[in-house]
Amino acid sequence: MDDNNSNPDAGSTGKAVPFPATEFFDGLPEPDLLAFATAAEKKHYAKGDYIFAQENNATHFYIVISGWVRLYRTTPDGQEATAGVLTTGAVIGENAVFENAYQYSAQAIEAAEVSAIPVSLFRERMAQSPNLMLRVTQELARKLESAQLQIEHSTLKSALQRVGCLLLRLSANITGAGGAFNFPYDKKIAAQQLGMQRETFSRGLSGLRPVGVTVKGSEIGVDNFQRLTDYVCKGCSAYPDKCPGPRVDASGRKMPLYKKLYFFVGGVLCDTYGGLLQIF
Amino acid sequence: MDDNNSNPDAGSTGKAVPFPATEFFDGLPEPDLLAFATAAEKKHYAKGDYIFAQENNATHFYIVISGWVRLYRTTPDGQEATAGVLTTGAVIGENAVFENAYQYSAQAIEAAEVSAIPVSLFRERMAQSPNLMLRVTQELARKLESAQLQIEHSTLKSALQRVGCLLLRLSANITGAGGAFNFPYDKKIAAQQLGMQRETFSRGLSGLRPVGVTVKGSEIGVDNFQRLTDYVCKGCSAYPDKCPGPRVDASGRKMPLYKKLYFFVGGVLCDTYGGLLQIF
Numbered sequence: 001m002d003d004n005n006s007n008p009d010a011g012s013t014g015k016a017v018p019f020p021a022t023e024f025f026d027g028l029p030e031p032d033l034l035a036f037a038t039a040a041e042k043k044h045y046a047k048g049d050y051i052f053a054q055e056n057n058a059t060h061f062y063i064v065i066s067g068w069v070r071l072y073r074t075t076p077d078g079q080e081a082t083a084g085v086l087t088t089g090a091v092i093g094e095n096a097v098f099e100n101a102y103q104y105s106a107q108a109i110e111a112a113e114v115s116a117i118p119v120s121l122f123r124e125r126m127a128q129s130p131n132l133m134l135r136v137t138q139e140l141a142r143k144l145e146s147a148q149l150q151i152e153h154s155t156l157k158s159a160l161q162r163v164g165c166l167l168l169r170l171s172a173n174i175t176g177a178g179g180a181f182n183f184p185y186d187k188k189i190a191a192q193q194l195g196m197q198r199e200t201f202s203r204g205l206s207g208l209r210p211v212g213v214t215v216k217g218s219e220i221g222v223d224n225f226q227r228l229t230d231y232v233c234k235g236c237s238a239y240p241d242k243c244p245g246p247r248v249d250a251s252g253r254k255m256p257l258y259k260k261l262y263f264f265v266g267g268v269l270c271d272t273y274g275g276l277l278q279i280f
Numbered sequence: 281m282d283d284n285n286s287n288p289d290a291g292s293t294g295k296a297v298p299f300p301a302t303e304f305f306d307g308l309p310e311p312d313l314l315a316f317a318t319a320a321e322k323k324h325y326a327k328g329d330y331i332f333a334q335e336n337n338a339t340h341f342y343i344v345i346s347g348w349v350r351l352y353r354t355t356p357d358g359q360e361a362t363a364g365v366l367t368t369g370a371v372i373g374e375n376a377v378f379e380n381a382y383q384y385s386a387q388a389i390e391a392a393e394v395s396a397i398p399v400s401l402f403r404e405r406m407a408q409s410p411n412l413m414l415r416v417t418q419e420l421a422r423k424l425e426s427a428q429l430q431i432e433h434s435t436l437k438s439a440l441q442r443v444g445c446l447l448l449r450l451s452a453n454i455t456g457a458g459g460a461f462n463f464p465y466d467k468k469i470a471a472q473q474l475g476m477q478r479e480t481f482s483r484g485l486s487g488l489r490p491v492g493v494t495v496k497g498s499e500i501g502v503d504n505f506q507r508l509t510d511y512v513c514k515g516c517s518a519y520p521d522k523c524p525g526p527r528v529d530a531s532g533r534k535m536p537l538y539k540k541l542y543f544f545v546g547g548v549l550c551d552t553y554g555g556l557l558q559i560f
Binding site for chain 2: 234
C-alpha cells in the first residue's frame with residue numbers, strides 16, 4: 001500500500017485513463033504507450049492528502065493530470081524541506097523505477113488528479129525497449145537542472161527576482177502582452193518553495209509593483225510580461241529550452257527570455273544561447 | 281576539440297590507464313570494463329585549466345582520478361554559479377551520454393588528473409548492455425539528491441552548520457576520533473560552493489570553535505568528529521547512504537550521522553532511517 005491518507009475518499013481509483021501530454025511519454029512506440037495507458041489508474045486526492053510518503057515502498061510512479069502536488073522531505077526533527085511544487089504533466093516518484101523507496105513525500109496541496117503507473121510494468125517494458133530508461137534519465141536530468149537553477153537563483157538573485165521568476169512560471173500559458181491569474185496554491189508553500197520566509201515572499205510581491213505587478217488577494221496582475229522578464233531573467237543562466245517557465249507565444253513556441261549576451265569561458269567567446277564564437 | 285586551455289601543457293594525454301574505483305563502474309561485466317579501460321585517456325590539468333566549457337560539444341565524460349574540479353555555470357552577465365566541487369571517483373560530464381553539449385564548465389581548481397572516456401564508446405556498449413544507461417541514471421539521481429540536500433541546508437541550516445557539513449565531508453576518510461587536515465582548495469571557492477560570501481565562510485570557521493574546530497592557515501583541526509557531527513547533522517534529512525560525506529569507521533563501514541528519531545508522515549509513524557513502524 002502506497003497511499004497513506006486520513007481522508008477515506010483519498011486515492012480512490014477510477015477506470016484506466018490516458019495520462020496528459022508529457023515529454024516523458026512523448027514519441028514512445030504505440031505498444032508501450034498502450035500498455036501504460038491500459039495499466040494507468042486515475043486517482044483523485046483532496047487538498048492535504050498524501051499520494052505517497054517518504055520512505056514508503058515505491059510501487060508506482062505518477063503523472064500529474066491536474067491540481068498541485070508538493071514534494072518534500074521531513075528532517076529527523078520534524079522540519080519540512082520543499083523540493084518541488086508540480087502540476088499538469090509532471091512526473092513524480094520516478095526513482096521508483098530503480099530504487100525501492102520513495103525519496104520524498106508527495107502531498108496534494110490543492111485537489112489533484114494523478115495517473116498511477118506500476119513500476120513493475122515499466123521495468124517489464126524496459127526489457128524490450130531499453131530506451132525507456134532514457135526517459136527516466138532525462139526526467140532526472142531535467143530535475144537536476146531545475147534544482148541547480150534554484151541554487152543559482154538563491155545565490156545570485158534578489159528575493160524580488162525569485163518571486164518574479166515564480167510569477168512568470170505560473171503565468172507561462174498566458175499569451176497576451178500582459179494578463180492576470182489567480183495564485184494557484186497557498187502562498188506559504190510558495191515561500192517554502194523559494195526557500196524564504198512568508199513575510200519575505202509578501203514583501204517580494206509588493207516590491208514588484210514598480211515593474212508592473214499588482215496583487216489583489218490571490219489575483220496577480222502583470223502589466224507587461226516582457227517588462228517583468230527583463231527585470232527577473234536578467235543574468236539567469238537558463239536557456240529558453242531549459243527554463244522551467246519560459247513564455248510561450250501564440251503559436252506555442254518558446255520565446256527567448258532575455259537578450260543575447262556574450263561571455264568568455266577559458267579563452268572562448270560564447271553567446272548566451274550556446275554558440276561557440278571564437279577561440280583566442 | 282573539447283579542451284580550451286590557455287596552458288599549452290593542459291590536457292596532455294598519456295597512455296590508456298584504468299580509472300579509479302567508482303560506483304559508476306562498480307560490478308560492470310568484464311568486457312565493458314576492459315573496453316572502457318582501453319579507451320580511457322588519462323589527462324593532466326594544472327590549477328585553473330579547463331577540462332571542458334559550458335556549451336562545448338560534448339564528446340567525453342570524465343572520472344576524476346585525483347585533484348579537485350569545480351563545475352559551474354556562467355550567467356549572461358558574467359557571474360558564476362558553482363554547481364559542485366568534486367574529487368577522486370567523481371563522474372563529470374555524464375550528460376554527454378544523452379545530450380550534445382556540456383551543461384557546465386569544468387575547471388581544475390587544484391592540479392587534477394582525470395580519465396576521459398568517449399561517449400561514442402559508451403553509447404556503443406549500451407546497445408549490448410542496456411543497463412549501462414542505469415549507471416548514468418543513478419549518477420544523475422545521486423547528483424539530484426545532493427542538489428536537493430544543498431537546497432534543504434540553505435533553507436533549514438545555519439551558516440555554521442553548512443560550513444561544518446563541508447568540513448565533515450572533506451575529512452570523511454579520517455578514521456580517528458579527531459584529526460587534522462589541510463583545506464584542499466581555495467576557501468573562496470568553498471564559500472561559493474555553499475552559496476555564501478567569503479567573509480561568512482570565515483566567520484563560520486571561527487564560529488565552530490565551541491564545538492572543537494581550530495583553524496591555523498589552511499590546517500583545520502577537529503577535536504572530536506562525533507561532537508561536530510552532533511552539532512552539524514542535527515535535523516538533516518540525509519540517510520547515511522545518501523549523505524555526501526558520512527563518516528566511515530576503521531572497517532570502511534558508513535556510520536549513522538545522528539541518533540534515530542521518529543516522525544509522522546500522513547498518519548504513519550516512521551523512523552529516521554527508513555522504517556514504517558505503524559499505521560494509525
